[in-house]
Amino acid sequence: xxxxxxxxxxxxxxxxxxxxxxxxxxxxxxxxxxxxxxxxxxxxxxxxxxxxxxxxxxxxxxxxxxxxxxxxxxxxxxxxxxxxxxxxxxxxxxxxxxxxxxxxxxxxxxxxxxxxxxxxxxxxxxxxxxxxxxxxxxxxxxxxxxxxxxxxxxxxxxxxxxxxxxxxxxxxxxxxxxxxxxxxxxxxxxxxxxxxxxxxxxxxxxxxxxxxxxxxxxxxxxxxxxxxxxxxxxxxxxxxxxxxxxxxxxxxxxxxxxxxxxxxxxxxxxxxxxxxxxxxxxxxxxxxxxxxxxxxxxxxxxxxxxxxxxxxxxxxxxxxxxxxxxxxxxxxxxxx
Amino acid sequence: xxxxxxxxxxxxxxxxxxxxxxxxxxxxxxxxxxxxxxxxxxxxxxxxxxxxxxxxxxxxxxxxxxxxxxxxxxxxxxxxxxxxxxxxxxxxxxxxxxxxxxxxxxxxxxxxxxxxxxxxxxxxxxxxxxxxxxxxxxxxxxxxxxxxxxxxxxxxxxxxxxxxxxxxxxxxxxxxxxxxxxxxxxxxxxxxxxxxxxxxxxxxxxxxxxxxxxxxxxxxxxxxxxxxxxxxxxxxxxxxxxxxxxxxxxxxxxxxxxxxx
Numbered sequence: 366x367x368x369x370x371x372x373x374x375x376x377x378x379x380x381x382x383x384x385x386x387x388x389x390x391x392x393x394x395x396x397x398x399x400x401x402x403x404x405x406x407x408x409x410x411x412x413x414x415x416x417x418x419x420x421x422x423x424x425x426x427x428x429x430x431x432x433x434x435x436x437x438x439x440x441x442x443x444x445x446x447x448x449x450x451x452x453x454x455x456x457x458x459x460x461x462x463x464x465x466x467x468x469x470x471x472x473x474x475x476x477x478x479x480x481x482x483x484x485x486x487x488x489x490x491x492x493x494x495x496x497x498x499x500x501x502x503x504x505x506x507x508x509x510x511x512x513x514x515x516x517x518x519x520x521x522x523x524x525x526x527x528x529x530x531x532x533x534x535x536x537x538x539x540x541x542x543x544x545x546x547x548x549x550x551x552x553x554x555x556x557x558x559x560x561x562x563x564x565x566x567x568x569x570x571x572x573x574x575x576x577x578x579x580x581x582x583x584x585x586x587x588x589x590x591x592x593x594x595x596x597x598x599x600x601x602x603x604x605x606x607x608x609x610x611x612x613x614x615x616x617x618x619x620x621x622x623x624x625x626x627x628x629x630x631x632x633x634x635x636x637x638x639x640x641x642x643x644x645x646x647x648x649x650x651x652x653x654x655x656x657x658x659x660x661x662x663x664x665x666x667x668x669x670x671x672x673x674x675x676x677x678x679x680x681x682x683x684x685x686x687x688x689x690x691x692x693x694x695x696x697x698x699x700x701x
Numbered sequence: 702x703x704x705x706x707x708x709x710x711x712x713x714x715x716x717x718x719x720x721x722x723x724x725x726x727x728x729x730x731x732x733x734x735x736x737x738x739x740x741x742x743x744x745x746x747x748x749x750x751x752x753x754x755x756x757x758x759x760x761x762x763x764x765x766x767x768x769x770x771x772x773x774x775x776x777x778x779x780x781x782x783x784x785x786x787x788x789x790x791x792x793x794x795x796x797x798x799x800x801x802x803x804x805x806x807x808x809x810x811x812x813x814x815x816x817x818x819x820x821x822x823x824x825x826x827x828x829x830x831x832x833x834x835x836x837x838x839x840x841x842x843x844x845x846x847x848x849x850x851x852x853x854x855x856x857x858x859x860x861x862x863x864x865x866x867x868x869x870x871x872x873x874x875x876x877x878x879x880x881x882x883x884x885x886x887x888x889x890x891x892x893x894x895x896x897x898x899x900x901x902x903x904x905x906x907x908x909x910x911x912x913x914x915x916x917x918x919x920x921x922x923x924x925x926x927x928x929x930x931x932x933x934x935x936x937x938x939x940x941x942x943x944x945x946x947x948x949x950x951x952x953x954x955x956x957x958x959x960x961x962x
Contacts, residue, residue, distance in 0.1 A: 407864075410868045411867075411868075412868060433869060434865065434868040436861070440862055440864075440865040442865075442879075443862075443884075444883040453866065453869060453871065453879070454869035454870050454871070457866075457869065457870040457871040457875055458870055499869065500869065
């Protein structure tokens with residue numbers, strides 16, 4: 366169990382935030398650049414000493430507990446072999462079997478063949494896998510991941526993300542992931558903590574935060590409809606049994622992302638071209654300035670964002686029966 | 702590559718400048734005593750001086766690394782009042798006339814010096830006119846080269862590697878030994894070579910503070926200077942040898958000081 370409570374001022378940043386993470390839980394710290402995400406993580410890792418930081422792992426101050434860190438740039442030591450990089454933390458703990466244990470970790474991330482290579486010989490994705498092995502080798506109770514995929518190109522990112530999820534699943538400590546990519550957060554995390562201007566503005570399970578963002582900012586950042594399913598050509602079979610038509614969805618496990626602004630609401634069955642049409646019942650209407658987020662229940666629950674005048678014109682209120690439509694071209698599909 | 706047109710006055714002055722450096726080298730080559738060089742260079746007093754030079758310059762370099770790397774670390778990373786003044790003062794020997802350095806060393810560590818008299822009365826240690834004095838003189842003039850080079854290396858290194866090491870549990874000493882030091886190794890190497898070359902050529906501070914005692918303080922430059930009066934052939938031969946040595950140093954540091962165009 367991680368309990369962190371950080372107060373510090375650093376330049377223009379005024380950070381005052383607290384969060385918990387249970388063993389086995391993946392918490393994503395999400396926010397725009399300059400929100401203080403990385404500083405928060407560095408304070409937990411003990412790399413920032415300014416201000417007041419109360420950080421406890423299983424009730425013990427973190428100085429005595431191993432914490433593994435994976436950074437945006439892999440930061441593998443360029444002068445050491447790949448194997449010695451992974452063994453570094455073990456040597457710091459004077460483990461006599463450092464090399465053997467490091468080799469086992471290297472095999473686990475599938476890079477045993479590179480043991481004697483220098484980090485410079487690795488691709489970006491491979492280097493990040495070695496960095497993960499280096500962090501996990503010390504058997505940490507907490508793993509900190511600071512935008513671990515941000516420096517990778519799009520194709521590698523999908524690959525490494527899949528692998529990261531696999532390795533994160535087998536790790537039983539708490540995991541804290543910093544990211545500015547909502548999709549990355551959704552793919553890897555159980556819970557989101559949104560940081561804005563040094564403050565936690567919302568936190569909760571991924572579903573809840575994406576469906577019910579509490580501020581305009583959170584709505585813009587993560588307030589999308591995120592649906593898991595299996596793609597087969599142009600059709601995504603969702604976990605609830607429904608189907609979505611999308612443009613070239615590829616194959617395999619995917620996220621279907623529908624922005625609330627792309628969801629149209631009708632009082633009668635719509636005519637015309639939309640490929641995805643289904644009936645539902647309005648569950649809630651939240652006004653956020655000139656816009657309204659309308660949560661619609663039914664066989665395929667979804668959130669729509671419409672103008673305040675549309676709410677009046679269609680007389681949208683709770684329990685109103687409506688039709689929902691989404692164009693195939695508006696369904697974004699991303700490998701999960 | 703096509704040359705840019707150079708104005709005539711510049712070309713003339715530039716040629717003069719180059720000649721100023723090249724003519725003495727040509728002179729050494731022209732007057733090099735090809736036939737007696739071997740016997741001149743292997744004369745016992747020359748071999749003694751060469752051996753002593755090797756010992757003092759290497760000792761001075763070792764001492765400079767031992768003391769200079771921590772000093773560079775302080776300069777690159779510590780922040781305290783008066784740091785800039787201390788840094789300026791320890792850089793002074795690079796521009797100070799070496800003789801002045803020798804006089805200063807004498808009043809500090811000489812038998813009547815402010816520290817020397819205490820060393821003498823308390824421990825019976827007398828530094829002047831010993832090999833230790835020659836090492837101290839060489840260290841005094843050469844260490845700033847190492848300190849400045851290592852400091853620049855420390856300032857330009859990516860400190861996130863140190864953080865990465867700390868984050869997975871490495872203590873300060875391990876971070877320094879296994880991350881910081883290897884990452885500044887190129888700077889340390891360059892600084893050590895520069896420092897060694899300066900220590901090897903040291904003349905003024907050595908002759909002032911350590912004297913000119915054959916076998917204990919008479920290093921190669923001192924031997925060359927003395928030989929010039931009695932056996933000029935040996936002086937010329939030795940000078941060319943030292944010059945070639947300097948050339949080797951320059952080539953060793955080519956990535957740092959010679960433009961790679």
